[in-house]
Amino acid sequence: MAMAPQARRAGRPRSAVLGRARITAAARRIIEARGYPALTMSALARSLGVSPSALYNHAASKQQLLQWIQEDVMAGVDSSGFGRLPLDDALRLWATSYRDVFARHAPLVPVIAVLPVAGSPRTLRMYEDVAAGFLGAGWAEEDVAAAIIATESFIFGSALDATAPLDIFDAGEHAARFPAFSGAVARQRASGMPSAEAAFGLGLEALIAGLMTRGPGGPAASRSSS
Amino acid sequence: MAMAPQARRAGRPRSAVLGRARITAAARRIIEARGYPALTMSALARSLGVSPSALYNHAASKQQLLQWIQEDVMAGVDSSGFGRLPLDDALRLWATSYRDVFARHAPLVPVIAVLPVAGSPRTLRMYEDVAAGFLGAGWAEEDVAAAIIATESFIFGSALDATAPLDIFDAGEHAARFPAFSGAVARQRASGMPSAEAAFGLGLEALIAGLMTRGPGGPAASRSSS
DNA sequence: ACCTGAACACCGTTCAAGT
DNA sequence: ACCTGAACACCGTTCAAGT
Numbered sequence: 048m049a050m051a052p053q054a055r056r057a058g059r060p061r062s063a064v065l066g067r068a069r070i071t072a073a074a075r076r077i078i079e080a081r082g083y084p085a086l087t088m089s090a091l092a093r094s095l096g097v098s099p100s101a102l103y104n105h106a107a108s109k110q111q112l113l114q115w116i117q118e119d120v121m122a123g124v125d126s127s128g129f130g131r132l133p134l135d136d137a138l139r140l141w142a143t144s145y146r147d148v149f150a151r152h153a154p155l156v157p158v159i160a161v162l163p164v165a166g167s168p169r170t171l172r173m174y175e176d177v178a179a180g181f182l183g184a185g186w187a188e189e190d191v192a193a194a195i196i197a198t199e200s201f202i203f204g205s206a207l208d209a210t211a212p213l214d215i216f217d218a219g220e221h222a223a224r225f226p227a228f229s230g231a232v233a234r235q236r237a238s239g240m241p242s243a244e245a246a247f248g249l250g251l252e253a254l255i256a257g258l259m260t261r262g263p264g265g266p267a268a269s270r271s272s273s
Numbered sequence: 274m275a276m277a278p279q280a281r282r283a284g285r286p287r288s289a290v291l292g293r294a295r296i297t298a299a300a301r302r303i304i305e306a307r308g309y310p311a312l313t314m315s316a317l318a319r320s321l322g323v324s325p326s327a328l329y330n331h332a333a334s335k336q337q338l339l340q341w342i343q344e345d346v347m348a349g350v351d352s353s354g355f356g357r358l359p360l361d362d363a364l365r366l367w368a369t370s371y372r373d374v375f376a377r378h379a380p381l382v383p384v385i386a387v388l389p390v391a392g393s394p395r396t397l398r399m400y401e402d403v404a405a406g407f408l409g410a411g412w413a414e415e416d417v418a419a420a421i422i423a424t425e426s427f428i429f430g431s432a433l434d435a436t437a438p439l440d441i442f443d444a445g446e447h448a449a450r451f452p453a454f455s456g457a458v459a460r461q462r463a464s465g466m467p468s469a470e471a472a473f474g475l476g477l478e479a480l481i482a483g484l485m486t487r488g489p490g491g492p493a494a495s496r497s498s499s
Numbered sequence: 500a501c502c503t504g505a506a507c508a509c510c511g512t513t514c515a516a517g518t
Numbered sequence: 519a520c521c522t523g524a525a526c527a528c529c530g531t532t533c534a535a536g537t
Contacts, residue, residue, distance in 0.1 A: 057503035057536045064502085088530060097502075100532075104501050109530065157383055160433035165445035171454065174442075178454040189464060190475065191457035192442065196468055197476025200430030201423075207386035208426050216400075216418065219391035228397065228404040231417035238415060242422055249416065249487075250423025256486060257479030283517045283522035290521085314511060323521075326513075330520050335511065 055096075064097060065105050071115045078116070083154040088112075113158050118167050120155065123148040126173045129180025134262070135255050137180050138198065142251055145202045150209035160203055185263030194258055201254055209243045216242060281322075290323060291331050297341045304342070309380040314338075339384050344393050346381065349374040352399045355406025360488070361481050363406050364424065368477055372428045376435035386429055411489030420484055427480055435469045442468060 073094050077086050088109055092099040106112045125144040128137030149156055164170050174195065181191045222229040235242055299320050303312050314335055318325040332338045351370040354363030375382055390396050400421065407417045448455040461468055 055502075057501095059501045059537055063500080087528090089528090098504070099530085100504080101502055103531070153383070157379070157433060160430070161437045161441070163438060163441050163443065163445075165443055165447065168447065171444055171447055171451050174454040175451040178451075178457045182453055182457070188457055188460045190461075192454075192461035192468055193471040193475040194479075195454075195457075196434060196442075196472035197427075197431075197479065200434050200472065200476060201427045201480070202430065203433060204386070204426030204428065204430030205423075207383060207429060208422060211387045212389060215387070215389050216422075217389065217391055218397055219389075221391065221394065221397055225397050225401040225404075227408055228400040228418075228421075231404045231408070231414055231421075234414045235418035242418055245419040246422035246426060249419040250426060250480070253420075253423065253483030253487065254427070254476070254480050255483070257481070257483035260482055261475075261479065281521075283520095285518055285520045289519080313509090315509090324523070325511085326523080327521055329512070 065095065065101060067105060067115055069095065070102065070105060070112065071119050074112060074116055075119065078152070083152075110158070113155060114162060114166065116152075117155050117159050117162065118169050120148055120152050121167070121169045121173065124173055126176035129176045130183050134180055134184040135259055138255050138258075139251065141177060142198060142202055145199075146205050146209065146247060149203065149206035153207055153210045156203050156206055186261075190261060194261075198254065198258075201250060205243070205247045205250065208246065211243065213241060291321065291327060293331060293341055295321065296328065296331060296338065297345050300338060300342055301345065304378070309378075336384070339381060340388060340392065342378075343381050343385050343388065344395050346374055346378050347393070347395045347399065350399055352402035355402045356409050360406055360410040361485055364481050364484070365477065367403060368424060368428055371425075372431050372435065372473060375429065375432035379433055379436040382429050382432055412487075416487060420487075424480065424484075427476060431469070431473045431476065434472065437469065439467060 070091070074086060074091055077090060077094060088099045088102055091112075092102055095101075102112075106115070123144065124141065126137075126141050128140040131137070132140070149159075164174065177195050178191050181194060182188065186194070216228075216232045218225050218229045218232070232242070235245060238245065296317070300312060300317055303316060303320060314325045314328055317338075318328055321327075328338075332341070349370065350367065352363075352367050354366040357363070358366070375385075390400065403421050404417050407420060408414065412420070442454075442458045444451050444455045444458070458468070461471060464471065
């Protein structure tokens with residue numbers, strides 16, 4: 048998979064061997080093949096045939112590298128439904144693709160959740176589609192940002208949950224002391240669907256249904272008392 | 274804050290100076306005072322007046338230490354409403370306290386999201402309360418686990434979001450290219466409420482409203498006769 | 500400008516030796 | 519059983535030297 052790295056002397060090469068695109072692609076290959084723990088600056092440099100310090104001529108830090116990856120990965124999120132499909136269908140398409148992408152990139156979730164959007168044009172493009180979808184469906188402008196962020200929070204949490212071991216909710220030896228929960232988990236498991244899939248499906252439908260009651264037809268904005 | 278560490282020779286002390294409870298308490302003091310990045314095994318050992326390797330006589334790894342902290346922190350989550358309040362009110366109380374606790378412990382979220390519950394009796398106790406609440410409200414057993422996990426996913430995502438910088442959704446110089454989203458963000462900000470709070474409130478109400486339509490009797494019975 | 504190679508300041512963790 | 523102190527195998531990152 049990796050090119051056989053040619054020996055190279057110190058000094059500026061004739062043409063730059065790195066650059067953001069090549070570095071990001073190499074990082075994604077490592078993640079795909081061996082997972083996030085294998086993504087070290089050292090391993091990344093080796094796969095590119097350079098020394099680790101060379102990377103710092105392009106990326107300011109590993110954190111920045113992760114931001115590049117995030118921006119790249121975001122291309123897999125499908126926000127094409129907004130303005131074209133009914134809002135609930137567009138939300139389903141968006142949320143499902145968004146969760147699927149970040150379930151495969153769970154270590155990015157804590158990074159992206161805290162990352163200013165200004166540095167990520169592709170992410171902004173996506174938010175623009177979603178916001179336009181809400182507004183086009185007649186939503187009050189003051190609720191749109193909160194609705195987007197809330198949906199995204201559910202998506203991020205669900206992406207993390209999707210990476211959990213299948214038996215994460217097994218009470219094991221304590222099962223008898225927690226009969227309601229153990230029974231519910233056993234019953235859910237008997238359905239054959241992984242709990243993360245069932246939870247995402249049920250939660251997404253509930254969230255969308257709840258959001259729809261806030262749309263132009265619904266009982267507008269009760270002030271929440273929390 | 275830390276006791277002046279007395280010099281101690283190698284060899285077994287008369288009485289154990291560590292133990293899970295003391296280690297966990299010391300870790301929480303460090304987190305409280307200086308945040309998660311400051312929680313290193315070395316700093317923890319120093320605050321306890323021992324050498325770093327001494328910790329490994331009690332905790333198998335830093336990962337296990339984080340699990341102890343998680344279990345300890347979980348005591349702050351309020352699941353006392355289930356079986357006592359109407360289900361929607363109990364869910365509000367539970368979700369709000371749960372999010373608040375983990376907003377202050379965001380680095381635990383990726384840990385806990387993937388952690389088998391069997392090792393955490395306090396977490397199981399909490400799930401038992403929630404499951405009993407759903408069942409007591411007449412929910413079908415097969416939906417309970419998914420409903421709990423879905424709500425928790427929203428909580429975890431919201432906890433991460435709560436740690437984001439206040440201006441995370443500012444498009445900055447690109448604002449003009451993304452007018453729908455930028456307008457929505459500006460309008461939300463004008464309300465004076467931090468976007469994370471607005472999103473959690475709106476999302477929680479939507480999710481609960483959506484879940485209630487799935488309660489006993491199907492999509493008609495969302496009544497909470499308190 | 501963009502690379503190498505050595506070095507730095509950490510990490511978590513292991514283990515022999517001590518009582 | 520439970521501690522110390524030295525060591526190990528990493529990390530990400532910096533920087534002088536080279537072209």
